[in-house]
Amino acid sequence: MIYHFEFDIAAVFLTLFITYYIIFKKGLVRHANRVYLVLILLNFLSEFSDIMSSIANNNPDASERVFQDIWNYIYLSAHNVMAFAFVIYLFFLLGFVKKKQNQMFLLTIPITIDLILLYSNPFTKLIFLYDAEGHYMHGKLFPLMYGIALFYMIFAIFFVVRYRKLFGKSRAGALIAFLLISFIPIVIQMFFQQYLLTLFFETIGLMGILFTIENKDDTISPTTGIFNRYAFQTALDRAMESNEYTLILIKIANLNYYNKMIGFQNMNGILNKISVWLEQEFTLYSCYDCGRGHFAILCDKISEETVEKCRQDTFARFEKAWGKGKFSLTFPVSFGVIHLPGDVNTMENLQMLIDAPFDGKESVEMDPGQMISEYERRVLIEHLIDKALQNKSFQVYFQPIWNSHTGKVNSAEALCRLIDEKYGMIPPDEFIPIAEQNGTILEIGRIVFEEVCRFYQEGCLKDLDVDYIEVNLSVVQCMSRNLKQTFEEILKKYSLDAKCINLEVTESATTGNQKLLFDSIDMLKEVGFSFSLDDYGTGYSNISYMYEMPFSIIKIDKSILWKAMDPKDSSGQRNAVLYLENTIRMLQDMNYSVLVEGVESMEQKMFLERLECDYFQGYYFSKPVQKQVFLDFLRVVNA
Ligand code: C2E
Ligand code: CA
Ligand code: CA
Numbered sequence: 312m313i314y315h316f317e318f319d320i321a322a323v324f325l326t327l328f329i330t331y332y333i334i335f336k337k338g339l340v341r342h343a344n345r346v347y348l349v350l351i352l353l354n355f356l357s358e359f360s361d362i363m364s365s366i367a368n369n370n371p372d373a374s375e376r377v378f379q380d381i382w383n384y385i386y387l388s389a390h391n392v393m394a395f396a397f398v399i400y401l402f403f404l405l406g407f408v409k410k411k412q413n414q415m416f417l418l419t420i421p422i423t424i425d426l427i428l429l430y431s432n433p434f435t436k437l438i439f440l441y442d443a444e445g446h447y448m449h450g451k452l453f454p455l456m457y458g459i460a461l462f463y464m465i466f467a468i469f470f471v472v473r474y475r476k477l478f479g480k481s482r483a484g485a486l487i488a489f490l491l492i493s494f495i496p497i498v499i500q501m502f503f504q505q506y507l508l509t510l511f512f513e514t515i516g517l518m519g520i521l522f523t524i525e526n527k528d529d530t531i532s533p534t535t536g537i538f539n540r541y542a543f544q545t546a547l548d549r550a551m552e553s554n555e556y557t558l559i560l561i562k563i564a565n566l567n568y569y570n571k572m573i574g575f576q577n578m579n580g581i582l583n584k585i586s587v588w589l590e591q592e593f594t595l596y597s598c599y600d601c602g603r604g605h606f607a608i609l610c611d612k613i614s615e616e617t618v619e620k621c622r623q624d625t626f627a628r629f630e631k632a633w634g635k636g637k638f639s640l641t642f643p644v645s646f647g648v649i650h651l652p653g654d655v656n657t658m659e660n661l662q663m664l665i666d667a668p669f670d671g672k673e674s675v676e677m678d679p680g681q682m683i684s685e686y687e688r689r690v691l692i693e694h695l696i697d698k699a700l701q702n703k704s705f706q707v708y709f710q711p712i713w714n715s716h717t718g719k720v721n722s723a724e725a726l727c728r729l730i731d732e733k734y735g736m737i738p739p740d741e742f743i744p745i746a747e748q749n750g751t752i753l754e755i756g757r758i759v760f761e762e763v764c765r766f767y768q769e770g771c772l773k774d775l776d777v778d779y780i781e782v783n784l785s786v787v788q789c790m791s792r793n794l795k796q797t798f799e800e801i802l803k804k805y806s807l808d809a810k811c812i813n814l815e816v817t818e819s820a821t822t823g824n825q826k827l828l829f830d831s832i833d834m835l836k837e838v839g840f841s842f843s844l845d846d847y848g849t850g851y852s853n854i855s856y857m858y859e860m861p862f863s864i865i866k867i868d869k870s871i872l873w874k875a876m877d878p879k880d881s882s883g884q885r886n887a888v889l890y891l892e893n894t895i896r897m898l899q900d901m902n903y904s905v906l907v908e909g910v911e912s913m914e915q916k917m918f919l920e921r922l923e924c925d926y927f928q929g930y931y932f933s934k935p936v937q938k939q940v941f942l943d944f945l946r947v948v949n950a
Contacts (some may be wrong), residue, residue, distance in 0.1 A: 333348070353390075363386075405549070418466070437450045464732070489516035496511070497650065539600055547658075547661065550779075558610060560664065562605045562645040566578070586598065605665065648675030660686060692742050696749075707766070710928060710938060725783070759783070772811075781843060813864065816832070848867050871906070905925050
């Protein structure tokens with residue numbers, strides 16, 4: 312029989328194309344699954360030896376028997392191992408390598424028998440032999456080799472179907488299609504044994520896998536050349552479904568800052584170096600670049616000792632500088648270990664852990680448990696805010712402000728209260744910053760403002776000597792375009808003058824876009840509102856805006872009074888007293904009225920009276936209370 316190896320030649324060209332593609336396509340060679348590369352190599356070896364052995368088998372007289380033998384053995388070894396290698400490839404694709412070691416060991420038995428039979432063939436002639444003219448012939452046990460190959464193929468199909476969820480629908484579909492393609496030549500060759508088609512079809516299958524599974528173009532980060540966030544997501548979906556993965560998160564602090572400091576290009580070079588280091592440190596596992604200087608390493612269950620070693624190695628490496636010369640930098644790093652799926656109950660929590668920025672000044676070990684509970688608390692607060700907005704259950708309390716000149720309570724601060732049936736009172740210091748971040752502060756601010764107006768009108772506050780109410784204004788509100796219009800509409804609805812409202816802006820607000828803030832304040836002043844500067848002295852003072860501050864009252868933060876009255880810290884106390892004395896005098900000389908917050912005792916009140924402070928606010932007079940209680944209080948104090 313004359314063997315036709317034309318298809319083998321075509322297959323060689325296809326394989327060369329695949330190899331070219333893998334090598335020259337940027338990033339691919341580093342990431343293509345190593346077992347896939349082995350498959351390509353075996354495939355090439357099979358094709359080449361198939362051609363050579365066919366030439367030898369077609370012309371037994373012309374060729375030396377040793378060469379004929381060598382090519383036949385190479386072909387049969389390489390081609391038989393391919394089926395086994397394909398099954399191992401599937402295990403690699405799912406990251407099962409360590410977890411299913413036993414199963415993988417059992418799978419080596421058929422191929423071992425196969426190879427023993429093959430290499431004992433020189434003595435047994437059970438696999439192949441030559442007839443009198445030197446023509447190649449199948450031996451008695453040759454069909455067993457087909458059988459073993461068939462076994463691996465059927466196992467592969469079974470495996471893909473069994474784990475189709477983990478593979479993902481499209482990948483499982485592609486794998487099955489390629490496995491079925493390999494069956495076509497077997498059927499054809501039943502009738503036309505002389506046409507060597509098997510390898511051609513197998514190469515087509517491998518090429519299909521290259522383009523559907525191995526082509527990681529869209530899964531490679533262009534900056535670092537390792538897998539990107541998208542690839543990570545796919546891997547995570549799988550990890551969350553199966554069990555016992557360890558996820559290591561390594562984050563460098565303040566990437567934006569360093570980008571500005573040494574430039575994107577140089578910083579990318581450093582990120583690249585970090586990726587190379589990570590891939591060396593975690594050779595066995597996949598490393599991912601999640602962006603913003605966050606890296607993830609996904610490992611199928613590793614021991615505590617290994618994790619500990621990685622932790623130490625990472626901290627040690629990050630103590631040393633990255634980059635060269637004037638662009639060499641050291642970064643604080645955060646190292647976190649998350650056991651999946653045990654440590655996190657939802658994908659959302661996991662995403663949060665991955666994305667939460669690290670902005671520490673020193674390297675730290677991340678505590679996923681604590682981060683998750685903080686995050687869940689935040690989600691809960693957001694939910695309670697939404698619920699309170701829906702049920703209109705936000706309340707407004709009032710805290711009296713004592714006027715030292717009149718000896719009466721001529722104003723009060725309106726303070727918002729979020730009280731939930733189940734969770735009790737949520738402190739404003741907790742929910743206000745969250746509301747500022749998610750924008751609900753606009754609605755909350757409107758509710759407080761309207762509630763104050765309604766109360767001012769209904770409660771006859773004017774008759775009780777209350778000249779105005781202080782309402783807290785968040786920076787977010789100041790930046791909103793229709794704030795003025797909203798306030799004007801509400802004032803109109805209750806037929807009130809803007810004079811009865813004094814708006815409080817915190818000192819920290821002035822550190823942002825000052826122009827925008829002052830424009831906003833000017834606009835509201837035109838309507839008739841006056842302003843107070845809240846939390847003065849908390850560290851944001853910017854002397855340049857002091858000369859033209861559009862405020863009538865400056866509220867000195869309670870921490871300063873408390874420091875001035877704290878006997879435990881004598882030198883701090885002395886300085887705080889000096890600061891208070893001088894600040895109050897200076898501000899009054901500049902024509903501002905001064906209010907001190909946090910007056911809790913008689914002693915504090917007397918001390919402030921000595922400093923001739925204008926307004927006092929604190930628990931000594933009253934805590935913030937509901938409006939009815941406030942009215943009762945007024946009737947007594949202002950009588
Ligand atoms: P703030 O504007 O500095 O309000 C004064 C805070 O100090 C209030 O806390 C008040 O209860 C507390 N306080 C007053 N006197 C004393 C005292 O003698 N001792 C002690 N220990 N505390 C005293 P509260 O009500 O918990 O509010 C906290 C912060 O939440 C407020 O600080 C303000 O920044 C914000 N906030 C409250 N309501 C609103 C609102 O309606 N809108 C906005 N934007 N922020 C609000
Ligand atoms: Ca305030
Ligand atoms: Ca304050």
